[in-house]
Amino acid sequence: MNYLWKGHRDQKNGGYVWSMNDDGHADTNKQGYGHAFVLLAASSAKVIGHPLADKMLADITEVLQTRFWEEKPGAIAEEFTGDWGPIDGGSYRGQNSNMHLTEALMAAFEATGERHYLDKAEKIADLVIRRCAGSTGFRVGEHFDTSWALNKNYYHPDEMFRPAGTTPGHALEWARLTLQLWVLGDKKHAWMPDAAKNLFVQAMSLGWDKDKGGFFYTLDWDDKPAKTNKLWWPMCEAAGAAHFINQHLPADAFYEDSYRLIWSTIANRFIDHKNGGWHEELTEDLVPAHTLFPGKGDIYHAFQACLIPLYPADGSLTKMISENPGRI
Numbered sequence: 001m002n003y004l005w006k007g008h009r010d011q012k013n014g015g016y017v018w019s020m021n022d023d024g025h026a027d028t029n030k031q032g033y034g035h036a037f038v039l040l041a042a043s044s045a046k047v048i049g050h051p052l053a054d055k056m057l058a059d060i061t062e063v064l065q066t067r068f069w070e071e072k073p074g075a076i077a078e079e080f081t082g083d084w085g086p087i088d089g090g091s092y093r094g095q096n097s098n099m100h101l102t103e104a105l106m107a108a109f110e111a112t113g114e115r116h117y118l119d120k121a122e123k124i125a126d127l128v129i130r131r132c133a134g135s136t137g138f139r140v141g142e143h144f145d146t147s148w149a150l151n152k153n154y155y156h157p158d159e160m161f162r163p164a165g166t167t168p169g170h171a172l173e174w175a176r177l178t179l180q181l182w183v184l185g186d187k188k189h190a191w192m193p194d195a196a197k198n199l200f201v202q203a204m205s206l207g208w209d210k211d212k213g214g215f216f217y218t219l220d221w222d223d224k225p226a227k228t229n230k231l232w233w234p235m236c237e238a239a240g241a242a243h244f245i246n247q248h249l250p251a252d253a254f255y256e257d258s259y260r261l262i263w264s265t266i267a268n269r270f271i272d273h274k275n276g277g278w279h280e281e282l283t284e285d286l287v288p289a290h291t292l293f294p295g296k297g298d299i300y301h302a303f304q305a306c307l308i309p310l311y312p313a314d315g316s317l318t319k320m321i322s323e324n325p326g327r328i
Contacts, residue, residue: 001041001045001050001052001053001056002018003020003050004038004041005055005056007020007143008020008038009059010028010030010082013082013083013084014036014063014067014084015028015030015057015063015067015080015084015165016034016035016038016060016063017030017033017082018030018031020293023162023299025046027077028081028082029080029081029082029087030067030079030080030081030082030084031079032068032076032077032078032079032094032097032098032101033094033097033100033161035060035064035068035101036065036097036100036101036103037104037109038056038060039057039060039061039064039098039101039104039105039107040100040103040104041056041112042057042060042108043057043058043104043107043108043111043112043316043318044107044111044316044318046072046111046112047110047318047319047322048318049320050311053111056267057108057111057112061108062130064076064101067080067084067285069120070310071220071240073093073127073147073148074123074124074126074127075093075098075123075124075127075128075148076097076098076101076253077090077093078092078093078094078097078122079092083240084102087203090146091145091146092143093144093145093146093148094142094143094144094162095106095128095140095141095142095143095144095170096134096142096145096161096162096170098124098127098128098204099124099128099170099173099174100125101120102120102121102124102125102177102181103177103316105117105120105121105124106118106121106180106181106184106315106316107316107319109121109184110184110315110316110319111319113210117186118181118185119262121181122127122181122185122189124257125174125177125178125181126169126194128140128174129174129178129195129199130191130195132144132148132150132256133171133174133199134191134197135193136150137202138171138195138198138199138202139166139171139202139206139219139223140166140167140170140171140174140199140300141166141313142154142162142163142164142165142166142167143162144171158216159218159227160292160293161291162188162227163217163218163227164218164220165218165219165220165221165227166218166219166220166221166228166305167202167217167218167219167234168202168203168206168208168215168216168234169207169215169234169237169238170206170237171199171200171202171203171207171232172199172200172203172215172234172237172238172240172241173237173240174196174199175196175197175199175203175241175242175244175245176190176196176237176240176241176244176308177202178195178196178199178263179196179241179244179245179248179249179313180244180313180314180315180316181193182196182248183248183313183314183315186317192250194245196241196245196249197245197249199241200238200241200242200255200258201254202246203215203234203238204238204258206223207234207320209225209228209284211229212284212285212286213222213230213261213286214235214265214269214282214286215230215231215234215235215238215264216228216229216230217229217230217231217234228283228284229281229282229283229284229289229291229292230269230281230282230283230284230286231280231281231282231293232266232270232278232279232280232281232301232302233280233298233301233302235251235262235265235266235270235287235305236266236302236304236305237301237305238258238262238265238303239259239262239306239308239309240305240308240309241253242256242258242259242262243259243308243309243313244313246259247312247313248313249273266278266305269282269286270282272288272296277296277299277302278296278299278302279296280293280295280296280297281293304317307321310327311327312324
């Protein structure tokens with residue numbers, strides 16, 4: 001929290017810079033993706049009473065509202081320069097940053113009780129999932145223009161943050177988030193449970209490698225595997241999604257069997273039993289590889305995958321842990 005507040009926070013121009021090094025060098029661009037995680041950090045910190053939480057929560061809420069939020073579509077813009085200028089003409093809109101903002105907005109609503117956070121989360125989900133994904137058979141589109149028209153031909157060399165085609169892992173992540181949003185919104189949006197089921201089923205039927213196991217990283221728009229390497233984070237999101245579906249929707253052996261299959265594959269292939277941690281990337285044949293990730297840098301997804309199934313599927317992880325002490 002200190003490093004976010006004193007290092008990443010741009011005290012001159014406002015907002016939070018994308019990356020900081022200890023030698024003082026920084027990528028000063030302002031990414032919607034990064035700001036979503038600042039909101040998640042501040043919200044989680046408020047739940048446990050961190051002294052910086054209120055200041056950061058107020059600051060990031062204002063930045064998101066005044067710099068990123070676009071009321072007409074009901075979602076955020078993607079990125080700006082350090083002094084809030086456009087990048088590439090300001091023409092790109094992405095689902096990934098909005099997906100993570102949905103996660104953070106729900107956490108902020110839980111931490112504060114302020115309804116405007118939940119309202120924004122519902123607007124994003126309605127746009128990205130009900131309308132956009134719903135129009136493509138619940139294949140989650142990644143890349144859009146300013147009017148949120150899907151760009152199926154989009155390509156960017158950074159396949160970690162902007163992969164081409166569709167990404168089964170994001171469908172799985174949205175399946176969990178959509179159910180969480182349904183619960184927090186008092187189950188008033190009837191489309192959400194069906195959407196969550198459709199997202200999960202599509203990801204399992206199209207993205208799961210039925211011969212070798214694991215999820216292909218990306219599919220093309222003909223539903224054929226494109227990037228065939230297997231990453232750890234879709235496995236993590238699949239475990240969380242299956243847990244939420246198993247708790248909230250009518251019993252179906254498919255979801256329980258999927259949960260067991262996912263965790264079995266994690267245990268046998270992704271967890272590094274010799275050196276600790278998880279292999280973040282495997283080849284199509286499930287051999288450790290490093291084409292997208294240089295090492296073991298990210299524990300966010302793996303940590304959540306281990307914790308989410310231990311708690312009620314009723315809200316954000318920080319809130320559930322705080323309300324259910326002694327589970328671990």
